[in-house]
Every structure is written in C-alpha cells, then in structure tokens.
Amino acid sequence: GAAITASSIDQLSQHFPLCMRSLHINLRKNNHLKHFGRLQYTLFLKGIGLSLEECILFWRQSFKGKTDDEFNSQYKYNIRHAYGDVGGDARRGRGYPPYSCQKILGDNNVGIGQTHGCPYRHYSVDNLVGLLQSTGVHDKGILREVRDDVGKQRYHIACNRVFEWSHKNEIKKVKDDGTWSQADLDTIVHPNVYFKRSYLLKQLAK
Ligand code: SF4
Known part of the structure; x- marks a missing residue:
C-alpha cells in the first residue's frame, strides 16, 4: 500500500482499535495528550509503519498551541526515544515494541481523566x-x-x-x-x- 504519513492518520484512524481511536479523538479534541497516552499512541503508530520523521511531524502538527521550542524541548526527545533513535536502546539499535x-x-494506573489504557x-x-x-x-x-x-x-x-x-x-x-x-x-x-x-x-x- 501507499506509505503511511502524518497526514494519513486521520483517515486511517477508522481502522484503529478503540484504545487508539480514543487517543486519536482526544488528541484532536484537546490538541494534546498526556505522557502515557502519547507513549502508547506513538508506539502503536510506529507499529503501523509511520516513520520517525513522519511521527515527529504528526505530533508537531497535532500540538497546535505549542511553539517549536516547547515542542522540541518537551516532546521530541520522547518520540525519538520510543523509536530507539536516542537513549540506551539506540545503542542497541532498537526502541520499545508497541504495546500488546x-x-x-x-x-493498573489509569486514573480519572487519562485517556490511555x-x-x-x-x-x-x-x-x-x-x-x-x-x-x-x-x-x-x-x-x-x-x-x-x-x-x-x-x-x-x-x-x-x-x-x-x-x-x-x-x-x-x-x-x-x-x-x-x-x-x-x-x-x-x-x-x-x-x-x-x-x-x-x-x-x-x-
Ligand atoms: Fe482492543 Fe486490545 Fe485495544 Fe483493548 S487494548 S481496545 S482489547 S486492541
């Protein structure tokens, strides 16, 4: 099939299971997701074949209220880390696997107001x-x-x-x-x- 890009995620989300669909809906509604939601969703997106570059672009465009500096300092590292691009796993040549x-x-730690899980x-x-x-x-x-x-x-x-x-x-x-x-x-x-x-x-x- 065609390469999966940042701009194809809205359309592809019709195929997502409810756990990821919910994260996507919340991301679009609030232009933000909390840490564990971002991690769960990033690893899933990696698993469907979204490249690191496109994943960074996806999150950058999704966090509408953030400046580039805020985005780069608060979020970019974690995305690269999930892909195994930085951190200890990078040296071993891998990131985290998508969650089963x-x-x-x-x-057991999904609290009220959280959208992962x-x-x-x-x-x-x-x-x-x-x-x-x-x-x-x-x-x-x-x-x-x-x-x-x-x-x-x-x-x-x-x-x-x-x-x-x-x-x-x-x-x-x-x-x-x-x-x-x-x-x-x-x-x-x-x-x-x-x-x-x-x-x-x-x-x-x-
Ligand atoms: Fe379905 Fe598994 Fe996602 Fe739960 S975690 S919504 S069972 S795919």
Whole structure:
C-alpha cells in the first residue's frame, strides 16, 4: 500500500482499535495528550509503519498551541526515544515494541481523566458505550453484549466482538470467495493486529 504519513492518520484512524481511536479523538479534541497516552499512541503508530520523521511531524502538527521550542524541548526527545533513535536502546539499535493488549489491559494506573489504557477495561461502562456509539457502533444487541462481556471482565472478547460486527460485510465477502478461512480470523490480542486486519479486509473486500 501507499506509505503511511502524518497526514494519513486521520483517515486511517477508522481502522484503529478503540484504545487508539480514543487517543486519536482526544488528541484532536484537546490538541494534546498526556505522557502515557502519547507513549502508547506513538508506539502503536510506529507499529503501523509511520516513520520517525513522519511521527515527529504528526505530533508537531497535532500540538497546535505549542511553539517549536516547547515542542522540541518537551516532546521530541520522547518520540525519538520510543523509536530507539536516542537513549540506551539506540545503542542497541532498537526502541520499545508497541504495546500488546495484555500490556495495556494490565495497566493498573489509569486514573480519572487519562485517556490511555483499554477503554473496555479502564473506562466506565457509560463512557465506553458513548465512545462506541461515537465511532458508529449503534447496534443495541452488540452494545448489550459488550456490557455483558465487560461485566464479566472479558475485555478482549468485547473488543473482538466489536471488530467482527464492524467488519461483518468484509468478513463475509472474503470467506465466501475463499480468500480467507476462519484461521485468518483468530482472536486479536494486539492493537497493531487489529489495525492490520481491518485495513487488509477493506482492501480485499473492495
Ligand atoms: Fe485495544 Fe486490545 Fe483493548 Fe482492543 S482489547 S481496545 S486492541 S487494548
């Protein structure tokens, strides 16, 4: 596919799982994200193939109220660090890997007013349902099942349920024409896999 650039993120965010979608929505609303949200989102963007240069550009353009000096002194280093461009990991030639669901779900320090973490686990059920509705998940049956999953602490299942519901037409098409089998649709346990699968399905089902 075409190279992923800073200016393509708004459009691509339709393929993001709710954890990253929520960060993107909050970033656009507030022109800012707190530290742990920035880190979670930066590593995800790295994982979808955004280059370091484009990632710096993405954050620079997103932080509308900041001067270049503020941006360079407060934020740029952390982005480069996440990519392994500076710091101890740079010498070893790597940055941090993008977070898995297990890592995100296991974060016990997501406080009120913070937007990182997993919405299925860390948001109140009402906020979760409101967020889902704002991203186009209106089906009453699905929302009821998500409430039920979350009540039983089956956060993954809720996330995969929403994926399958939002991609039901594409999934039907690639199964019907034999492009994919059930084995291509195993449970998603990584936000970057969610993105990749959503993006691929859209191309395949065109
Ligand atoms: Fe993100 Fe994983 Fe939570 Fe889904 S289950 S919202 S991919 S952390």
